[in-house]
Amino acid sequence: MKDHKISDTEIQEFVKDLSTPFFRMVRNIICKLEKIGVYIPGFARLYRRLFYNKIVSREIELARIKPGEKILHIGCGALPLTSFALVEFGCQVTALENSSAQLRSARKIAKSQRLVESGDLQFELGEGTQVDSTGYQAVWVSLHVYPQLQVLKSVFKKLSPGGRIVYRTPRGWLAKLYPRVEPEMIADNLKALRVKGWLGKQSLVLEKLPEKAQKSSWNHDRTGNPLKILTLNQLHNGEQAVITDTPQNDLLAPLGLRPGRKVRLRARESFGGPLVVETSGRKVAVDRSLADNIKLVRENND
Amino acid sequence: MTEEISTNQLLDQPTILLIGPPNVGKSVIFNHFTDLNVGMANYPGTTVSYTAGRANFIAEQLDDQPVNFIDVPGTYTLRATNAAEQVAVDMLGQSPTLVICVLDARNLDSSLHLLFQVLEYKIPTVVAINRIDLLENSGLKVDIEYLGSLLNIPIIQTVAVEKKGLNELQQEIVSFLNRPDDLKSSTPNPIVKRALESDISSETRWELADDLARTAYEKIGEDSTGIKESWDQLLIEPWSGFPIALLVLVVIFMIIVGLGMGLRQFLLIPLFDNFIIPFIENTVSALLSPGLFREILIGEYGFMIKGLEWPFALVMPYVLSFYVALTLLEDSGYMPRLGILLDGVLNKIGLSGGNIIPLLLGYGCAIPGILAARAMSTRRERLTVAIMISLAVPCIAQTGAFIALLSEFSVWLVPLVFIFSWIIILLAGLVMDLFISEQLMPITLELPELLMPRLTVVAKKIWLRFKHFIFDGAVPMVIGVGIAAVLYETGTMHLIAQFMRPLVDGWLGLPEEAATPLLLGIMRRELTVLPLLDMELSMLQLFVGSVVGLFYVPCIAVIATLAKEYGLRIALGILLLTTTTAFLGGGIILRLGRLFALLI
Numbered sequence: 001m002k003d004h005k006i007s008d009t010e011i012q013e014f015v016k017d018l019s020t021p022f023f024r025m026v027r028n029i030i031c032k033l034e035k036i037g038v039y040i041p042g043f044a045r046l047y048r049r050l051f052y053n054k055i056v057s058r059e060i061e062l063a064r065i066k067p068g069e070k071i072l073h074i075g076c077g078a079l080p081l082t083s084f085a086l087v088e089f090g091c092q093v094t095a096l097e098n099s100s101a102q103l104r105s106a107r108k109i110a111k112s113q114r115l116v117e118s119g120d121l122q123f124e125l126g127e128g129t130q131v132d133s134t135g136y137q138a139v140w141v142s143l144h145v146y147p148q149l150q151v152l153k154s155v156f157k158k159l160s161p162g163g164r165i166v167y168r169t170p171r172g173w174l175a176k177l178y179p180r181v182e183p184e185m186i187a188d189n190l191k192a193l194r195v196k197g198w199l200g201k202q203s204l205v206l207e208k209l210p211e212k213a214q215k216s217s218w219n220h221d222r223t224g225n226p227l228k229i230l231t232l233n234q235l236h237n238g239e240q241a242v243i244t245d246t247p248q249n250d251l252l253a254p255l256g257l258r259p260g261r262k263v264r265l266r267a268r269e270s271f272g273g274p275l276v277v278e279t280s281g282r283k284v285a286v287d288r289s290l291a292d293n294i295k296l297v298r299e300n301n302d
Numbered sequence: 303m304t305e306e307i308s309t310n311q312l313l314d315q316p317t318i319l320l321i322g323p324p325n326v327g328k329s330v331i332f333n334h335f336t337d338l339n340v341g342m343a344n345y346p347g348t349t350v351s352y353t354a355g356r357a358n359f360i361a362e363q364l365d366d367q368p369v370n371f372i373d374v375p376g377t378y379t380l381r382a383t384n385a386a387e388q389v390a391v392d393m394l395g396q397s398p399t400l401v402i403c404v405l406d407a408r409n410l411d412s413s414l415h416l417l418f419q420v421l422e423y424k425i426p427t428v429v430a431i432n433r434i435d436l437l438e439n440s441g442l443k444v445d446i447e448y449l450g451s452l453l454n455i456p457i458i459q460t461v462a463v464e465k466k467g468l469n470e471l472q473q474e475i476v477s478f479l480n481r482p483d484d485l486k487s488s489t490p491n492p493i494v495k496r497a498l499e500s501d502i503s504s505e506t507r508w509e510l511a512d513d514l515a516r517t518a519y520e521k522i523g524e525d526s527t528g529i530k531e532s533w534d535q536l537l538i539e540p541w542s543g544f545p546i547a548l549l550v551l552v553v554i555f556m557i558i559v560g561l562g563m564g565l566r567q568f569l570l571i572p573l574f575d576n577f578i579i580p581f582i583e584n585t586v587s588a589l590l591s592p593g594l595f596r597e598i599l600i601g602e603y604g605f606m607i608k609g610l611e612w613p614f615a616l617v618m619p620y621v622l623s624f625y626v627a628l629t630l631l632e633d634s635g636y637m638p639r640l641g642i643l644l645d646g647v648l649n650k651i652g653l654s655g656g657n658i659i660p661l662l663l664g665y666g667c668a669i670p671g672i673l674a675a676r677a678m679s680t681r682r683e684r685l686t687v688a689i690m691i692s693l694a695v696p697c698i699a700q701t702g703a704f705i706a707l708l709s710e711f712s713v714w715l716v717p718l719v720f721i722f723s724w725i726i727i728l729l730a731g732l733v734m735d736l737f738i739s740e741q742l743m744p745i746t747l748e749l750p751e752l753l754m755p756r757l758t759v760v761a762k763k764i765w766l767r768f769k770h771f772i773f774d775g776a777v778p779m780v781i782g783v784g785i786a787a788v789l790y791e792t793g794t795m796h797l798i799a800q801f802m803r804p805l806v807d808g809w810l811g812l813p814e815e816a817a818t819p820l821l822l823g824i825m826r827r828e829l830t831v832l833p834l835l836d837m838e839l840s841m842l843q844l845f846v847g848s849v850v851g852l853f854y855v856p857c858i859a860v861i862a863t864l865a866k867e868y869g870l871r872i873a874l875g876i877l878l879l880t881t882t883t884a885f886l887g888g889g890i891i892l893r894l895g896r897l898f899a900l901l902i
Binding site: 053054058082093151164168180190224249250251252254255256258259260266267269270272273274280281282283284285286288290 | 323369378379381383396409411412418440504505508512527534535539540543544560576638641643644645646647649650655739741744745746749807876
């Protein structure tokens with residue numbers, strides 16, 4: 001895992017790539033779109049129902065957020081729908097934005113929805129790279145936050161163990177416009193879960209582990225070298241591997257998908273359907289969102 | 303059957319609870335001991351609520367002291383993940399006298415883990431390891447002595463569908479009920495004791511279950527499941543799975559239509575036309591003079607004529623052929639495979655692969671379909687399935703009526719009606735998806751082993767469903783026709799038809815007598831279609847009539863079921879939705895059809 005760590009010069013290269021005019025243009029279009037919502041409340045509701053509600057509730061579930069927790073939302077934008085959803089869930093939210101114009105409209109729309117007066121939502125002007133995230137139980141980082149990797153790294157550093165980060169990163173076509181940040185690039189003492197979102201977005205839910213977290217013995221071969229970890233989704237048809245980690249799900253263990261079990265991928269259903277895996281003679285269909293979070297290592301050939 | 307024994311009685315009398323993972327065969331054991339007939343099939347989630355019954359076999363050996371048996375839905379763990387599993391956990395909390403924990407011989411590891419959780423309740427427990435035959439096919443056996451010495455509780459090996467081992471199980475139950483203290487005082491082996499400690503982590507408990515299972519298996523021969531596995535591979539891979547699924551559906555359609563039409567054409571119609579109807583007409587004419595009463599019996603809607611002909615000569619053959627096809631499909635284990643093939647597509651309309659089972663059951667009768675949805679993990683899926691079934695899935699009686707009605711013109715109109723219904727199901731799913739924001743649970747579905755359906759089991763199931771149709775389907779149909787006969791002959795029907803004329807004639811373009819099926823349809827779904835038979839309708843009118851019938855009120859029994867499952871408000875909402883869709887759809891199709899006719 002140490003190999004994944006990237007140097008600061010690499011980060012600077014990465015950042016330079018992002019300041020292309022095209023990238024800025026796309027960011028502007030999305031900001032404009034959200035601005036319509038500031039003036040037309042009905043549009044905001046529709047936009048929220050279509051793009052946000054399902055994803056945010058899934059993120060809340062996976063990040064195991066409890067009502068009453070303190071949450072920082074970096075890059076709330078002009079239409080801070082994620083913050084609204086979090087406040088409605090019962091969290092105390094601080095929404096951060098680096099553009100004062102956008103922050104103004106965010107305040108305005110929050111006032112119109114009577115969310116500011118409840119005291120659970122605060123707005124702050126500031127840069128994501130400089131914000132102090134100590135004392136927050138969880139931090140949300142929006143897709144258009146820039147430079148996202150630097151923000152994530154600095155936030156992660158200040159978070160206490162057990163703290164969670166939810167960030168949105170592109171998949172599919174959107175990955176051509178926005179840079180994609182993999183959890184391994186941020187740090188290695190973390191646990192990551194993926195949520196598939198709408199229109200080319202995906203959310204990653206990170207949990208910070210104590211600095212010297214005990215690595216499971218599955219991650220290393222007999223000589224102590226780290227093994228390449230892959231997800232169930234990356235397995236080829238007919239290929240076998242041993243499970244090292246499974247996501248929280250009450251059905252996986254009883255169906256035989258537990259760490260230490262050898263599994264074989266039997267089929268990959270079309271139209272985004274489940275994967276069929278076999279473990280000791282038992283066939284189980286597993287959703288791709290779960291398969292993305294089932295970690296495996298290939299067997300040693302000796 | 304649940305009503306036979308009240309919960310109070312359950313607590314007072316010796317009660318035996320069957321618990322185990324889904325699809326392990328608990329219901330087969332239950333049926334054996336109680337002489338009751340709860341549903342059985344080869345997929346997880348067949349049983350969705352508890353059933354209690356008297357174990358007469360056992361009572362005989364205990365000086366007729368009543369003994370109750372309870373069958374509950376299967377559960378993988380005691381952390382219930384759906385409404386059906388919750389029933390099992392609740393029942394365990396009622397402290398039954400004895401628990402029979404049914405383990406799956408093929409998957410001892412997770413079965414043992416469940417057993418550990420059951421043993422935590424400190425209720426005397428007997429273990430039955432079922433499906434030993436399937437284990438032997440894969441070249442393994444369970445070392446019972448070893449396992450018994452570790453668990454220190456009685457273990458019986460069974461093949462419930464062949465009644466193997468059930469006598470031994472019975473002896474074990476009887477000897478426990480005679481001397482209950484023996485089991486209570488038994489202490490498990492230290493290893494198992496460790497598994498029962500409360501501070502143990504879930505990983506360690508799984509490791510213990512795994513170790514116990516691995517050491518309990520013994521190799522006795524070669525694995526002979528290879529050929530079956532390569533067939534199965536073809537069923538589950540998309541490139542071959544979809545064509546096979548299509549083929550299966552065509553074969554099913556052919557069985558239903560072919561067998562049904564054959565029975566009707568060559569057996570029932572000759573029987574009714576040549577013997578039964580002439581006999582009734584002659585007898586009634588001889589006994590009664592012409593008049594109102596005689597007309598009610600053998601006139602236009604004469605309920606001794608239509609009341610017998612419709613349910614028995616027209617609908618019954620299709621009921622029979624449908625259940626032949628469905629039972630074969632259920633017992634082979636193919637249904638969950640169809641479910642996972644379609645999961646990706648179903649996800650787009652807010653459903654998941656497992657929902658295919660309640661939907662297919664709905665094509666037999668809406669009620670088992672709606673009840674089977676209880677095994678689904680989210681309310682969203684349950685509600686969507688219930689609405690789809692009520693709205694656009696015709697029950698087999700109605701399908702039989704469609705076939706009779708539409709094949710007067712062309713039997714190809716039947717698939718056309720079905721395709722139309724699938725379009726509406728799709729639209730309903732898309733619309734519901736916008737309104738319900740509850741996220742679908744990621745699918746985790748076990749694929750049961752492919753099995754050759756057993757003739758005795760299939761025959762018994764078909765017979766039970768057939769009996770159910772006679773009492774719960776045919777009888778209300780006869781009553782419905784009786785009411786129609788009275789209304790028709792007394793002239794009331796004519797008045798109602800006059801009143802409904804603007805809707806029936808003006809909007810739907812049907813003859814005014816078509817008010818009759820709309821009225822009767824509230825009672826039974828097929829009665830929206832059957833009275834159209836003798837009205838000499840044009841092809842367009844037939845199609846409009848069929849569409850209205852398809853979407854119209856699901857029968858009164860379905861509304862009652864919906865109200866029980868989801869509350870009155872939702873039941874009434876669905877009623878409103880189906881009726882509006884029926885009239886809107888019918889009117890629109892009529893106008894489109896007319897426009898189309900003009901253009902040609």
